[in-house]
Amino acid sequence: MSVTTIDTLGPADVDAAVERLAGHVRRTPLLPGLGGAGRRRSEYALLLKAEHLQHSGSFKVRGAANAVLALGADRIVTGSSGNHGIALARLAAPLGVEVTVVMAAGASPAKAALIRALGGRIVSVPGGVAERDLRALELAGESGAVFVPSSDHELVIAGQGTVGAEILAEVPDVETVYVPTGGGGLLAGVCLSAHGHRVRVVGVEPAATPRYARSLAAGRPVRLAPSETVADGLRAQQPGAVTFPVIRDRVDDLIAVSDAEILAAAAFLRRRGVEAEPSGAVALAGALRAGRGAGRAVAIVSGGNTTAALTAAAATEPYLEEIS
Known part of the structure; x- marks a missing residue:
């Protein structure tokens, strides 16, 4: 080992x-x-x-909560296939934090629907996970929001x-x-x-x-x-x-x-x-x-x-x- x-x-x-x-x-x-x-x-x-x-x-709520609680941001952007976005949106609503979730083509419509139901904003992009995360990083830079990736x-x-x-x-x-x-x-x-x-x-x-x-x-x-x-x-x-x-x-x-x-x-x-x-x-x-x-x-x-x-x-x- x-x-x-x-x-x-x-x-x-x-x-x-x-x-x-x-x-x-x-x-x-x-x-x-x-x-x-x-x-x-x-x-x-x-x-x-x-x-x-x-x-x-x-499990995604563990990493999402650790980041949200430690960073204290009022605006967050992420790229997610769904579960990280759901976790962030659920955490953010009671705290008054604005969450934007970028999702790639082929992402689960049901997960996107729940993110919206929780008050999160969805941005859809063509391509795969790499294109998704690049767009999320760009949006964070453009808006001044904090970028909280799903893993890295x-x-x-x-x-x-x-x-x-x-x-x-x-x-x-x-x-x-x-x-x-x-x-x-x-x-x-x-x-x-x-x-x-x-x-x-x-x-x-x-x-x-x-x-x-x-x-x-x-x-x-x-x-x-x-x-x-x-x-x-x-x-x-x-x-x-x-x-x-x-x-x-x-x-x-x-x-x-x-x-x-x-x-x-x-x-x-x-x-x-x-x-x-x-x-x-x-x-x-x-x-x-x-x-x-x-x-x-x-x-x-x-x-x-x-x-x-x-x-x-x-x-x-x-x-x-x-x-x-």
Whole structure:
């Protein structure tokens, strides 16, 4: 296991985020997944970190809240496939913060509708995630708003790292943590929280978008073409400048899973009463592909914003009548 070289971002930032987020995010439970519940290290057991039960329906609220609370901005611009934008809009409304979310072609209409219902402004752009984030950065510069990217920001990464901190506090003997990987904010955050612990951190990418696997093989960030993977929240085209070195120096393995495996994992979860969107089932797909050699393991169910859940949430928001 390699040792992370940490310059400006480290485990202390995750500790600070844990304190900052107290009372603002939900400490989500660990649910039984596969295998026995015994504590013997020889016994295989897979647990599910239930971030689909988090406020706003995904882990994204952790990084979003950490950034919003620390920055104190009154105007925020972001680029998002949906869940980060939902988290920011939900947080911003009670604080009187103006939020603009740039979304790329192919983004979920249901997620865009919920962002609008929460009072956020949507700007749609052609192209993929790279074009989306470039336009968001331009809009922030033009308007004087603060740019809070969905993954590649120190405060966002530290906030996402609180997922790992909770896992390690509750299951200190965990041997492997499977992390869904798109932009890399959650994976980098878990890598930071795992620093100094004897735990394997495994990133799981859609096979259609293996940006971290290819970048690590090349020794530098590599940009891929836009993807249409069913995991719409994991379509980032390249690693971030902040996330890449953390993941490069600390991740233990990367696994690629097909869309068919992702949908099978989502169906597996549904049969157990866990409603996960495809992106939220990716880590489980990786754990199922790895098999029982992982020992005591946790797969992060990162989001539950299915179309049905998003529609139901939008229908309860006070902004909905104003914009419909």
